[in-house]
Amino acid sequence: MTEGVTRPTVMDWNFGDLLDATAANVPGDRPALIRGDTVVSWAEFDARTNRVARAMLAAGLPVGARIAILARNIPEFIEIACAAFKARLSHVNINYRYTTAEIEYVLADCQAHALFYQSEFAELVAPLFDVLPDLTLDVQIDDDGPYAAMAREGDGSPLGIPRSPDDGYLLYTGGTTGKPKGVMWRSGDARTSQLEAPTIKTVVRDMADHIAMVAANAAPGRVIPACPLMHGAGLNSSMAELVGGGTAILLPNTRFDAVELWDEAERTKATRILIVGDVFARPMAQALEKFPGRWDLSAMRVISSAGLMWSREIKQILVQHLPQVTLVDILGASEASGFGYAITTATSETPTGYFEPGRQTVIVEVETDRIVEAGQCGEGWLARRPPFALGYHGDPAKTASVYRIVAGELLAIPGDMAAREADGRLRLIGRGNMVINTGGEKVFAEEVEEAMKRAPAIEDAIIVGVPDPTWGKVVIGLATVTEEYDEAAARASMLKNLAAYKLPKRIIVLDELPRHASGKSDYRRALEIAQAELGLVA
Structure with missing residues (x-):
């Protein structure tokens, strides 16, 4: 956090408290997690995550200890992250494509106390337990190993502990240059950011509102995160649906296959899919073109893309085959989310490269540091007011370069350039560190x-x-x-x-x-x- 600056107060959301409240107000037999033939009901999910949270605390892990997760898109990934929230611990994402040296760097950088990993990565991480003194808890995830026992045995009731909106997690991002950096998120800020999404129509101001929303919603959303959970967007979309009492659906295979995606969307009656740009959207559109009418996707309502723009032509194919669906292009970053949204439906669209600004979004002129507010035209750094992440773990210089005081306000300025046009829309120009001087x-x-x-x-x-x-x-x-x-x-x-x-x-x-x-x-x-x-x- 920047010295001497007070962050505006946000609602004291804590994901552990939210998960407890949701579990107490949804039917226990409703699916929480689905992956192929594996279905974890909400009652099971609640009990399993409570047991894992207790096991973490029984291992002597202090409040805020870092819990690293090295796994593909499996139900256990989400369970471990949720258990960490419940135990007031901070989960850390590890890229499963990393080498042993790269994994060691992240674990050492965040001073991880625990590593939960799939058995396929056992040889990769085996050398690390002898060289990282902070790494005291070693939990392998497989069908009948240490994690399975941890989730199956013991007290599955709520922990009943006081929690704080300052409890959070570390989101490691590789960026385009340099070593991975851990972005520090508070639960209070992360949840408040989630509630800014344009697809959320219900006003949720406090826990009473949250409980009322969950209890009244007999048909909550079912999301398929098609991208890896190890990246922020995948887990964030899953958490958002689960906190609302819904379901996270994981694809059975490790390699993305658009036909499998549509098969699973039909089978599970998914309502939302989260992707990352054309690399996912193009094969999805091609599958719909190749097999018209093959799938009953009438339950589908939203396809959202985070972190990478997708082209107009692909969007048009999708809404042609799925006219009831809203396509949402999300402009955000690991450091701050909700800068803008591009909405496409069968009858209207935001042009490619343009975004409707988020409520807290502003432009900061490069030369003058003038804040370009709503209703004003101008070009410069894309920025936003709180809530956003606290900064980069262990890197105050990098934190100060992104979270800056401008005209007396603390703003997040991750490095994108944009212009506010006369109609109020944002035109994305590009990433400042991706400029080519020719x-x-x-x-x-x-x-x-x-x-x-x-x-x-x-x-x-x-x-x-x-x-x-x-x-x-x-x-x-x-x-x-x-x-x-x-x-x-x-x-x-x-x-x-x-x-x-x-x-x-x-x-x-x-x-x-x-x-x-x-x-x-x-x-x-x-x-x-x-x-x-x-x-x-x-």
Whole structure:
């Protein structure tokens, strides 16, 4: 937290208290978690998470201790995170693609006291228990191992302990450069941010409102987080549905398959799907086109995308096949959420690259630090007022660079550039640290990527800046394309939306683009590929 600055008071939400209250006011046989043939009822979910929470405390873990989770999208991942909330402990996400050295870095950085991990990662983490002195609790997740016993045995009643809105969690984010950083979230701030979502119509001011909402809702939502739980959006969407008394549905297979997604959505009567941009949305749309009428998806109400814009063409295919569905493009970051929302339905749409601003969103002019309020036009840093995360664990300098005092106010400014247009909408320009300086001109990678994806026969795109002795850097595009791809036609299309200097000097066609498990672009790997293709030494 920034020195000398008082954060505005928010409702004293605590996820442990919310989960207790929800469990006490929903039918016990309602599904809380579904994955394939595994169905965990709300009564079971409540008892299991209470037992795991007690086991964590019995192991001597102090309030706020870090509980690291290394697992794929399995019910236990959500159970462990919820148990940590109930026990006033702080869960930590670990990327299951990490090497032993990378896992060690995160565990050491957050001073993790416990590691819960799937058996497939046992060899990967085995060396760490001898070199990390803080790591005292070692729990393997498998069908009949230590975790299964922990969740099955003991007192399953509520813990009955006082909790605080300051209880929270650490969200590690790799970013585009440098080591992973842990973003510190309070429960009070995280829940208040969740309640800003435009899809939430009921006003919830306090616990009495929350209980009334849960008790009155006979048909709560059922969400499928198609992206990994190890990333913030996947777990956050699951928590939001569970806190409301709903159901989190996990896909049975580890590799995303759009046909399986629609199969599961039909079978479980899912109402919402959470994805990350076109890398998920495109195959979903293609499956609907290939198998028209195959699925009964009448229960589906919302498909939301977090962290990566998705193209208009794909949105149009989705609403054509699912006219009852609302598509929500969420503009947010690990450090702060709810900057803006782009809504598409069968009858209306927010243009690609534009967003309706969140209630707390402002623009900060780069040169003057003037705050551009609602009703004013201007361009600069995308920012928002509280609530948002506290900052970066163990990195006060990075915290001070993102959470800044502007005109006497504490704002979160993660690094995106945007403009507020005359109609009040935000036009996203791009990420400040993804600017490519070429020949004295600034080019935003995301802007070029969106233009490429709108070009004929280009399915997906990543833009990088490759060092060049003449221009400083040159814009290089990586793309996946269809058989109809013609580079001249693609460039002609891009010129309708981009100045000529922004066009890629070269477009490298690949079978698959480098992306993280979340679906976000792996820019470091993309740069390595581009340099190799151009015959440059990385």
